[in-house]
Amino acid sequence: MRLVALAAGLLVLAPVTAACSGNPVTSLSSIGAEGTGAGAYTITATIPSAAGVVRNAPVMMNDATIGSVGDIEIVDWHAKLTLRLNEGVKIPTGSHAMIGMTSVLGSSHIAIVAPSKATGQYLSAGGSLSLPNCPKQDNIAMPETKPVADINAAQQVDPCMYPTTEQVLSSLSVVLNGGGLSQVGDIVHEMSQALGGNDDEIRTLIPRLNTLVNDLNGQTQNIISAMEGMDRLSQTINDQTPTVQRALESGPKILQLLVDERANLISALDNVGDLSSTVNDILAENSDDIKTIVPNMRKLMEQLSMTGPALSNSLRILLTFPFLEEKIPTIVKGDYVNSDLVLDLTWSRLNKTMVASVTNPEGVSGKPANLAKRGTNPFTAPLTPGITTPKQKDPANPKPSELTPKSSVPTTTKKSGGDR
Numbered sequence: 534m535r536l537v538a539l540a541a542g543l544l545v546l547a548p549v550t551a552a553c554s555g556n557p558v559t560s561l562s563s564i565g566a567e568g569t570g571a572g573a574y575t576i577t578a579t580i581p582s583a584a585g586v587v588r589n590a591p592v593m594m595n596d597a598t599i600g601s602v603g604d605i606e607i608v609d610w611h612a613k614l615t616l617r618l619n620e621g622v623k624i625p626t627g628s629h630a631m632i633g634m635t636s637v638l639g640s641s642h643i644a645i646v647a648p649s650k651a652t653g654q655y656l657s658a659g660g661s662l663s664l665p666n667c668p669k670q671d672n673i674a675m676p677e678t679k680p681v682a683d684i685n686a687a688q689q690v691d692p693c694m695y696p697t698t699e700q701v702l703s704s705l706s707v708v709l710n711g712g713g714l715s716q717v718g719d720i721v722h723e724m725s726q727a728l729g730g731n732d733d734e735i736r737t738l739i740p741r742l743n744t745l746v747n748d749l750n751g752q753t754q755n756i757i758s759a760m761e762g763m764d765r766l767s768q769t770i771n772d773q774t775p776t777v778q779r780a781l782e783s784g785p786k787i788l789q790l791l792v793d794e795r796a797n798l799i800s801a802l803d804n805v806g807d808l809s810s811t812v813n814d815i816l817a818e819n820s821d822d823i824k825t826i827v828p829n830m831r832k833l834m835e836q837l838s839m840t841g842p843a844l845s846n847s848l849r850i851l852l853t854f855p856f857l858e859e860k861i862p863t864i865v866k867g868d869y870v871n872s873d874l875v876l877d878l879t880w881s882r883l884n885k886t887m888v889a890s891v892t893n894p895e896g897v898s899g900k901p902a903n904l905a906k907r908g909t910n911p912f913t914a915p916l917t918p919g920i921t922t923p924k925q926k927d928p929a930n931p932k933p934s935e936l937t938p939k940s941s942v943p944t945t946t947k948k949s950g951g952d953r
Contacts (some may be wrong), residue, residue, distance in 0.1 A: 566617075
């Protein structure tokens with residue numbers, strides 16, 4: 534009897550001793566667990582974290598239990614698991630392990646994920662699943678304008694790990710509380726208030742919207758061209774960024790200058806108004822003269838245009854007469870002037886120029902010879918026979934033909950001839 538009581542006491546103290554030594558009951562192999570039967574074999578798998586995974590947790594592949602978790606170790610800040618697999622289970626080479634959720638209550642399992650491209654090879658007993666290449670996920674960025682609760686830690690889901698129950702519930706909380714669903718009711722209420730009692734207007738609006746959409750659809754190419762033009766304009770402005778920046782920096786100075794010169798600008802505008810009023814009065818008073826002058830200016834301009842380059846060339850000698858400006862350095866040398874003078878003293882030239890302007894002796898004495906109307910030469914006329922001086926009219930004794938008034942009525946001459 535004493536032996537039986539001693540054995541019973543040892544059985545009672547064994548779990549307590551195991552618990553006090555730091556090895557929980559879950560560290561013991563469960564009787565009948567997967568991967569502990571005959572023909573079972575073990576492999577190792579490395580995962581980033583084993584949070585929530587316990588010994589004897591099921592190992593699953595394609596949603597089927599194929600083994601259980603054995604030892605759990607920490608190697609180089611990663612979790613190294615010993616996986617006990619049932620007999621006949623084949624793990625493709627290149628597979629990796631992930632932590633999955635067995636139930637909503639938080640029970641975890643190890644899921645083996647086969648590679649996307651199978652090689653046809655399988656792991657043998659003692660093989661290992663390497664650590665998957667899991668990129669690090671950044672925390673969720675907070676909007677700068679609206680504060681959000683610090684949920685980054687809960688929302689940071691490892692790409693090589695299925696989301697936990699806490700993460701799912703946290704995401705759902707974000708959607709319900711900060712995702713805008715609470716505003717749906719307000720939106721529906723406001724739309725109901727806006728549309729209520731406006732049935733006729735809405736019926737009229739819908740065809741108009743249809744017309745608008747059709748018009749926009751017909752102008753698609755023009756809209757695209759306008760957008761492309763805006764793109765080119767934006768590119769041009771972007772290329773001229775330094776110039777635009779300088780212009781913006783100079784803008785306040787220009788505005789300040791305009792403010793400082795406000796009085797002068799107002800005075801100038803007033804003077805312009807006075808000038809325009811004066812010009813208006815002048816044009817109104819001389820409108821008839823302007824109407825007469827303007828058509829005649831056309832003839833003057835035509836004559837000026839006919840001169841061609843002669844007018845502009847004549848201006849070259851205007852201030853430096855009688856020499857051209859560019860010829861002065863070659864003509865004037867100090868106190869001397871170099872010049873070639875050609876004199877035409879022939880009788881024909883003198884007769885046309887100098888002699889034609891000489892007054893005859895009678896003109897000098899005050900008694901003109903009345904030869905101006907005859908176009909005679911005062912020097913050669915006395916020597917030319919046949920030229921007589923016309924008789925002067927005597928106003929005291931007019932001829933009878935001069936006393937008869939001439940009729941201003943036009944006379945008609947009848948042609949002779951018979952009728953045709």
